[in-house]
Amino acid sequence: MMKDNSAESFDSLFVKKRNGLKIFIILFFLILLAIIAVYTYLTIGAVRERMEKAKMKVEGAAPVNASLIDLMKDKAWIESRLKMASSDSIGLSIDLEQHLIQLELKGVVVMSSKIRESSISGFFKRMDGNVYFDMFGSPLTIQRFESSIEKNPLRVVQAPKDTIAAAAAVAIKKDSLQDKSVYWTVKLDHDIELNIQGIDSISEAKSKYKLGKGFEFKRDVKNILNSFQQIKKLKKPNYTPEILISIPENEAKSILRALPRNASVTIRI
Amino acid sequence: MVRTFLIYMALLLVGIIFFASMILFAIPALQESAFVLPGVSQTRTDDGNAESQRVSLDKEVQKLQVKLDKFTPTNAYIIVNTSDNHFFLYKGKQLIRDGKCSTGKNERLTFSNSKKEYVFHTPQGVMHVQSKQPDPVWTKPDWAFLEDGLPIPPPGDASRYEKGTLGKYKLVLGDGYMIHGTIYKRFMGQNVTHGCIRLLDDDLEVVYKTMEVGSKVYIY
Numbered sequence: 001m002m003k004d005n006s007a008e009s010f011d012s013l014f015v016k017k018r019n020g021l022k023i024f025i026i027l028f029f030l031i032l033l034a035i036i037a038v039y040t041y042l043t044i045g046a047v048r049e050r051m052e053k054a055k056m057k058v059e060g061a062a063p064v065n066a067s068l069i070d071l072m073k074d075k076a077w078i079e080s081r082l083k084m085a086s087s088d089s090i091g092l093s094i095d096l097e098q099h100l101i102q103l104e105l106k107g108v109v110v111m112s113s114k115i116r117e118s119s120i121s122g123f124f125k126r127m128d129g130n131v132y133f134d135m136f137g138s139p140l141t142i143q144r145f146e147s148s149i150e151k152n153p154l155r156v157v158q159a160p161k162d163t164i165a166a167a168a169a170v171a172i173k174k175d176s177l178q179d180k181s182v183y184w185t186v187k188l189d190h191d192i193e194l195n196i197q198g199i200d201s202i203s204e205a206k207s208k209y210k211l212g213k214g215f216e217f218k219r220d221v222k223n224i225l226n227s228f229q230q231i232k233k234l235k236k237p238n239y240t241p242e243i244l245i246s247i248p249e250n251e252a253k254s255i256l257r258a259l260p261r262n263a264s265v266t267i268r269i
Numbered sequence: 270m271v272r273t274f275l276i277y278m279a280l281l282l283v284g285i286i287f288f289a290s291m292i293l294f295a296i297p298a299l300q301e302s303a304f305v306l307p308g309v310s311q312t313r314t315d316d317g318n319a320e321s322q323r324v325s326l327d328k329e330v331q332k333l334q335v336k337l338d339k340f341t342p343t344n345a346y347i348i349v350n351t352s353d354n355h356f357f358l359y360k361g362k363q364l365i366r367d368g369k370c371s372t373g374k375n376e377r378l379t380f381s382n383s384k385k386e387y388v389f390h391t392p393q394g395v396m397h398v399q400s401k402q403p404d405p406v407w408t409k410p411d412w413a414f415l416e417d418g419l420p421i422p423p424p425g426d427a428s429r430y431e432k433g434t435l436g437k438y439k440l441v442l443g444d445g446y447m448i449h450g451t452i453y454k455r456f457m458g459q460n461v462t463h464g465c466i467r468l469l470d471d472d473l474e475v476v477y478k479t480m481e482v483g484s485k486v487y488i489y
Contacts, residue, residue, distance in 0.1 A: 021277050028281065032288045040296050047305050067319050071326040078333040085340050090393060090489055103489055106395055107340025110348045110487045122301035154388070156377045160418025224292055239300070254352040258393060258489035 042231055046239035051123060054131045054190075064129025072129070073268060076137045080266040082107070084139045091139065091264040092255065094194075094245065096120065101196075101247060103258055111258070113251040116199060121241035124269055132269070139264035140188040147184035147256055182252045185219070188265055193242045195219065198252030216244070243267070346485040347448075347476060349466055351391045354458045356468065358476055366475050369458040371451065371467040372488075378416060387412045389463040396442040396486040401477060405439040405449065407431040412463070436470060438477040442486055448476060 064072065077095070084091040085107030093102045093109075096118055103111040127135075145151065182198035197216075227237035247255075299305065341362060348357040351372040358366045373391035380386070409429045414421050422428045436450015451457075451467040466488075468476060 018273060021274075025277055025280050025284075029284050032284055036288065036291050036296075039292065040299065043296055043300050044305050047300055051306055065319055065322070068322055068326060071323060071330060074330045075326060075333065078330065078337055082333065082337055085337070088394065105487050105489060107337060108342075108346075108348075108487060110489050111350065122303070122306055126303070126306040152375070154375050154377055154390070156379060159378050159380050159415050220293060220297065223297075250353060254350055254489075257352040258350075 039227070039231065042236050043227060043239070046236045047123065049236065050239045050241070051127070051131075054127065054134070058130035058134050061130045064133070066129075069129050072133070076133055077266065077268040080137065080139050084264045084266055087264060089260050089263060090258050091266065092259055093266040093268075094243070095268045096243075097268055101245060101255070103255060111251070111254060113247045113255070115245050115247055117246040119244045120269060121243075123239075123241035124243070135190050135192070136267050136269065139266045140190065140192065142186045142188060142259075142261060142263050142265060144187040145184070145261050146186075148181055149253065149256070151184075151256060151261075182249050182256070184252070184256050186265070187240075191240055193240045194265065194267075195242060195244045196252050196255065197244070197246050198249030199246045200249055243269075342485055344481065344484060345479045346487065347480060348487045349391070349489070351393070351460070351488060354460065356466070356472070356476075358479060360479065365479060366472060368469065368472045370472075371453075371457055371459055371462050373462055373464045374460045378412065380415065385415075387415075391462070391464050391466065391488055392444075392446070393488050396446065396488065398440045398448075398480050398482050398484045398486065399443050400441045400482060401480070402439050402441070403437060403477075404432075405435045407434045410445065436468075436473055438473055440477060440480060448486070449473070 081093055081104065084093070084104060088106070090103055090105050090110070093104055094100075094115075095102075096115070099115040099118070101113050101115055102109045183196065185193060185195045187193055230237040343361050345358065345360045345365070348359065349370060349372065350356070354370050354372055356367060356370045357364060374389050376389045378387045378389065407430070409431060411421050434452060435447070436452075439447050439449040441447050446464055446466075448466045448468060450470055450473045453461070453467075454469060457467070457469060466486075
């Protein structure tokens with residue numbers, strides 16, 4: 001009798017626990033769905049708000065004739081490069097139509113690299129002519145620079161150098177970057193982000209992403225964390241339209257090393 | 270009991286995976302989709318003057334392109350990539366020669382007993398050939414002695430002059446920088462110099478004979 005009672009109470013206890021677990025699972029799913037819904041609503045709102053702001057800046061401008069827009073883009077592109085040529089420092093020109101990224105110095109193309117892969121935010125694909133010319137009609141200036149490798153490495157050596165130190169220095173010089181992913185990101189005027197990553201093949205870029213080593217994965221995680229920080233404060237997350245360009249690794253490194261921290265950048269989309 | 274527990278755990282895991290994939294992939298993709306920002310709104314296509322505007326725009330673009338092209342020198346010039354240690358010799362838009370070079374080692378030389386310091390790097394920007402000279406003699410600057418822990422000799426001292434170190438030719442760029450040859454050919458393609466641009470003998474000869482005084486040197 002005692003045994004029966006105890007088994008019964010145990011079963012009822014499990015049934016209670018199971019019900020509790022069921023409720024917990026349902027609540028867990030509901031909370032997840034609620035977070036996803038709020039996150040989606042706010043992130044979409046941020047994009048729309050960004051476009052509204054961009055349009056407000058060019059309010060009152062005569063509409064751009066669609067049949068002339070390509071020629072107007074050509075004109076803006078060359079004008080912008082001419083403005084860049086008047087400066088003494090090295091500038092960057094990016095032609096996404098021709099898939100070219102170039103370093104320019106006093107109007108002379110000193111380096112040109114074929115873009116292997118590029119992607120741009122939907123914001124750029126859906127902006128109208130006036131917003132485009134407001135953003136890309138003149139050279140943009142780099143506001144912030146971040147890179148996976150040191151931009152201008154300068155070693156400090158104390159004189160007199162002994163032969164062992166000198167030999168070690170030569171060995172280091174050869175190539176200390178072989179295992180490091182090369183990527184860098186710059187914030188431009190108009191709150192645009194330009195991301196350059198060095199890849200030697202598309203499959204390499206994809207495997208880097210899969211392993212969480214590459215640039216895109218780290219960037220996405222960083223963006224999501226920033227968005228949640230904003231949402232926690234009941235604010236819309238910041239939306240920054242991006243341009244992502246993949247070029248061969250040594251060329252990405254050369255451009256990174258050559259480009260001044262506040263360089264001008266001309267873009268054609 | 271264990272089975273039920275496992276089912277619940279699996280459900281939890283599915284929930285977490287679903288949440289992560291929504292946040293990491295689905296929502297960012299939605300953010301960039303046409304659903305969020307429907308098409309271009311302000312563009313007008315029915316302008317009667319479009320053809321004349323197109324003609325005048327076309328002319329303007331051509332004029333601007335000519336203006337931009339004028340920045341490229343018509344005579345010889347050299348482009349030096351200090352990151353890859355490679356040079357490109359051009360005449361107008363035509364590449365005449367390219368090859369390995371050595372550029373600045375990006376090093377700051379300091380001294381324990383003084384505040385003096387030297388920075389060894391190749392400056393970026395545009396320089397000009399100021400003079401050219403065959404069979405150059407290297408006048409060793411102070412840092413060449415300090416680097417090896419030797420006393421600095423007075424100006425004009427015989428120990429300051431070295432023949433052959435700079436190769437067969439030198440092209441002076443100013444501020445102590447030069448394009449010259451080298452006896453350290455095994456270091457070609459590396460950042461090892463004190464700021465000068467070193468070339469291999471054959472390349473140096475072509476560069477020396479093609480570049481004139483006043484020719485531009487673009488360094489990046």
